[in-house]
Amino acid sequence: MTSTEPRDFATSVAANVPFLRRYARALTGSQDSGDRYAAATLEAVLLDDTAAKSTPDAKLGLFRAFHLVWSSAGAPVGEADTRLSARAQSHMADLTPNTREALLLHVIEGFPPADVAAIMGVSTDEAIEFIEIARREMETSVAGRVMVIEDEAIIAMDIVSIVEDLGHGVTGVARTRTEAVALAASNRPDLILADIQLADNSSGIDAVNDILAQFDDIPVIFITAFPERLLTGARPEPAFLITKPFSEDQVRSAVSQAMFFASTETLAA
Structure with missing residues (x-):
């Protein structure tokens, strides 16, 4: 050496x-x-x-x-540590063992099935099966209302289409911090999917912080070309980050994961 x-x-x-x-x-x-x-x-x-x-x-x-x-x-x-996280963990107990790990490794972290298998200590065929099982179980477990904060019209349309295909409703699309806060106040979402840089040079992070100051326990998925900038060790940090350019699979997985784990009372209605 x-x-x-x-x-x-x-x-x-x-x-x-x-x-x-x-x-x-x-x-x-x-x-x-x-x-x-x-x-x-x-x-x-x-x-x-x-x-x-x-x-x-x-x-x-x-x-x-x-x-x-x-x-x-x-x-x-x-x-x-909260009522909502306790409910989410009850959902977790119903998942087939090893499927959540495989899906996250493959879709969010970008590992091919062979690498997922190496990480988890299983065969490639098993890893592929885990990924497919996780997709089915999570996508059908809960449905709710999603708010999109995105200033690029084409990207926003893509996100809305993916979210609706999963069976969720979309409360609306906001292009600026001000629009986002107003939209959330008029129609409380169960999940926020937010870009970082918005149309008027305002911050999607600031918009989310404003919204979370009004409502507790809304899960958030951030979209950014530089995920490491949000992984600084400061609190709170987002659990779900989608890196631009993103794939449909990444959005589907992150939305399903966030809805599944941070499920709220309204999702059961």
């Missing part, structure tokens, strides 16, 4: 930590729980980097190490 290899490995791991944290939070449904297992993974890698270095791909190795840590703990979800 050359003197630069440890440094190169550490650099590669550090570059992929934001994405591991994104995955861990979406997987556990909790920022605190996700970060705890991400940190435990880094500690495990420092003690023994065998799993992380089992593949030339640093991200794949890091995620493999995470799964060894998370699985050894019993593959837990986050602790239910």
